[in-house]
Amino acid sequence: DAGVTQSPTHLIKTRGQHVTLRCSPISGHKSVSWYQQVLGQGPQFIFQYYEKEERGRGNFPDRFSARQFPNYSSELNVNALLLGDSALYLCASSLGQGNRNQPQHFGDGTRLSIL
Amino acid sequence: AQTVTQSQPEMSVQEAETVTLSCTYDTSESDYYLFWYKQPPSRQMILVIRQEAYKQQNATENRFSVNFQKAAKSFSLKISDSQLGDAAMYFCAYRRGFQGAQKLVFGQGTRLTINP
Numbered sequence A: 001d002a003g004v005t006q007s008p009t010h011l012i013k014t015r016g017q018h019v020t021l022r023c024s025p026i027s028g029h030k031s032v033s034w035y036q037q038v039l040g041q042g043p044q045f046i047f048q049y050y051e052k053e054e055r056g057r058g059n060f061p062d063r064f065s066a067r068q069f070p071n072y073s074s075e076l077n078v079n080a081l082l083l084g085d086s087a088l089y090l091c092a093s094s095l096g097q098g099n100r101n102q103p104q105h106f107g108d109g110t111r112l113s114i115l
Numbered sequence B: 001a002q003t004v005t006q007s008q009p010e011m012s013v014q015e016a017e018t019v020t021l022s023c024t025y026d027t028s029e030s031d032y033y034l035f036w037y038k039q040p041p042s043r044q045m046i047l048v049i050r051q052e053a054y055k056q057q058n059a060t061e062n063r064f065s066v067n068f069q070k071a072a073k074s075f076s077l078k079i080s081d082s083q084l085g086d087a088a089m090y091f092c093a094y095r096r097g098f099q100g101a102q103k104l105v106f107g108q109g110t111r112l113t114i115n116p
Helices: none
Strands: A005-007 A010-013 A019-024 A031-037 A044-050 A053-057 A064-068 A074-078 A087-094 A110-114 B003-005 B010-014 B019-021 B024-026 B032-039 B046-052 B064-069 B074-079 B088-096 B110-115
Touching: A005 A087, A010 A019, A019 A087, A019 A110, A031 A074, A044 A064, A044 A074, A074 A087, B003 B088, B010 B019, B019 B110, B024 B074, B032 B064, B032 B074, B046 B064, B046 B074, B074 B088
Parallel strands: A010 A110, B010 B110
Antiparallel strands: A005 A019, A019 A074, A031 A044, A031 A087, A044 A053, A064 A074, A087 A110, B003 B024, B019 B074, B032 B046, B032 B088, B064 B074, B088 B110
């Protein structure tokens, strides 16, 4: 079975641009979470989506938004890119909210570089 | 707010030896999970081991085991018989225990080097 897949693998943008990152969860997983990992630090929680609804939001500005589609895939959008948005963006999926004892499975991430 | 602290930015160990990575956390809740994740240069975050706060018995997964001290809010990872493939960044993480909780709070990470 395929794991969590993210696209693109690597992306280069300039300040002020907009970016869309994509994530496909493991088959059967209904919950998707997004994390930002700045170089040399641990991942920081951005969003969680379950059944197409936002279920959690981290301490990120409104320039960051996301959505989940009927097939449970998800997009993370970032507007007005800043140099500080350069990071590895990780997507994680899990079964959902009916099972408390469930791990999250991570994708390989999208490396976003802002010039 | 919950916080996770890993005080060892880097550790190294000889192949086949044992190494312990430290993690402390702060929370006012009694129902939670603790995790150790491994992140090799390939970038994918891989779950190594997890511990439910209500279980007193320390979790074990093959060569990996934890020392969970709930009162001290300490959660260390012991890797026995270290192998070259264990070289990676290791992250300690916390998650609340209620149904639907998905947010992981990560520590800063410990870079583990295995010397042949």
